[in-house]
Amino acid sequence: MSGPAAVLKICGATEEADIDLLATHGASHVGLWHGVPGGHADLPEDRLSDLVSAAHATGRLEPVLVTFLGDPEALAALARRTGLRWLQLHAYQPPGVVRALRAALPDAVLVKVLHLRAGGCPERPLIGAYERAGTDLFLLDTTTEDGRVGSTGQAPRARDALDLLPRLTRPFLLAGGITPDHRPGLAPVVSHPGFRGVDVDTAARDGHGRLAAPAVTALARAWRTTHPLEETR
Numbered sequence: 001m002s003g004p005a006a007v008l009k010i011c012g013a014t015e016e017a018d019i020d021l022l023a024t025h026g027a028s029h030v031g032l033w034h035g036v037p038g039g040h041a042d043l044p045e046d047r048l049s050d051l052v053s054a055a056h057a058t059g060r061l062e063p064v065l066v067t068f069l070g071d072p073e074a075l076a077a078l079a080r081r082t083g084l085r086w087l088q089l090h091a092y093q094p095p096g097v098v099r100a101l102r103a104a105l106p107d108a109v110l111v112k113v114l115h116l117r118a119g120g121c122p123e124r125p126l127i128g129a130y131e132r133a134g135t136d137l138f139l140l141d142t143t144t145e146d147g148r149v150g151s152t153g154q155a156p157r158a159r160d161a162l163d164l165l166p167r168l169t170r171p172f173l174l175a176g177g178i179t180p181d182h183r184p185g186l187a188p189v190v191s192h193p194g195f196r197g198v199d200v201d202t203a204a205r206d207g208h209g210r211l212a213a214p215a216v217t218a219l220a221r222a223w224r225t226t227h228p229l230e231e232t233r
Contacts, residue, residue, distance in 0.1 A: 007173060007197025008220055010204045010211065011066060012041035016054045018211045023058035025213045026220025030061050031088065031199065034078070035069035040209075049082045056083065064111070066090050072100035079105055088139065089113060092122070095129040102134030109136045116160045116176070117143040127167045135170055139199055142176030155182060161189045168194055175199035180222030198223050 010022050011031030022030050032055075033041045034048045043051065048065075055063035065084045068091040069075055075097075079087060088111040089097065101110055112135045114123045123130070130138075142156045155177040165172075171194045174186065178198050189195060200219055206212035 006195070006223055007199075008223055009064060009173065009197065009199040010216060010219075011199060011201040013051060013211065014041050014043065014047070016051065019051060019054040019058065019061060021211055021213055022216060023055075023061040025216040027061060027216060028197070029064050029086070030055050031064050031066040031201075033066050035067040036090070037068065045078065045082070048078075052082045052084055062086060064088050070094075070097050072097050072104060076101060076104035079108060085109060086111065090139075090141075095126055095133040098130055098135055099133035110134055111137045111139055111173070113139045113141050113175075114164065115143045116140055116156060116164070119160055119163075121160075121164055124164065124167065127164075131168075131170055137196065138168060138170055138172040140164065140172055140174050140176075141199070155179075156186065156189075158186050158189050161186075162192075165189075165192055165194065170194070171196045173197050173199050177202060178219075178223075179203040180218045183222050 007029055008027050009029035009031055010027045013019055013022065013030050013032060019030060032043060032048055032051050033039050034043050034045065036042045052063045055061045063084060064086040066088045067075065070093045075087060086109045087101065090113045098110055098112060101108065112130050114121055140156065140161050156174055161174065173196055174189060175198065178200050183190065204211055204215050204219060206215065
């Protein structure tokens, strides 16, 4: 397929070998967890810093902080110490956190997750505020029925995403149990001019829960797009 590729962000790397695998087999971004209590891939700061450096060294893989933390001063300081340029706020941080991060990190790419749940989105009334605060990119992620967020394996429904898209004036990524087989059913979402790619965890892994080259390659082949990937900022 010709043309630039969409974002393929694979979450949950914990080792340098994971970074090498993702860079070699088609990922464009790697999600590095820090401040995700109980998360299967949560990293202490020293390991986070090591993996950010390893990702930068590949020359092709952009590291992305994935966090539930909500202290903008602490997050900005962490980004400066580690060299992170992309920050993904994956919990229910209010627009004020985005605003403070934008002021502290004017060149950062700020990603705010919007949670799709039972046909609704709890952040819907705040979308305009998030945009005015400085969000560059939204990530539409599906929660479980009991509200659990992050790497839930719950596949998105096209109608839920399409219902939300008229509210967005920023581009978006799609997440939530996405596999190569989901692309046809999500075609109306993929064809939206704001679509920039997908965020995957579970489908990039083998039966033992490890990131696996065949799985990453299959995702890269399925989710490449001819839609121009513009600079986010």
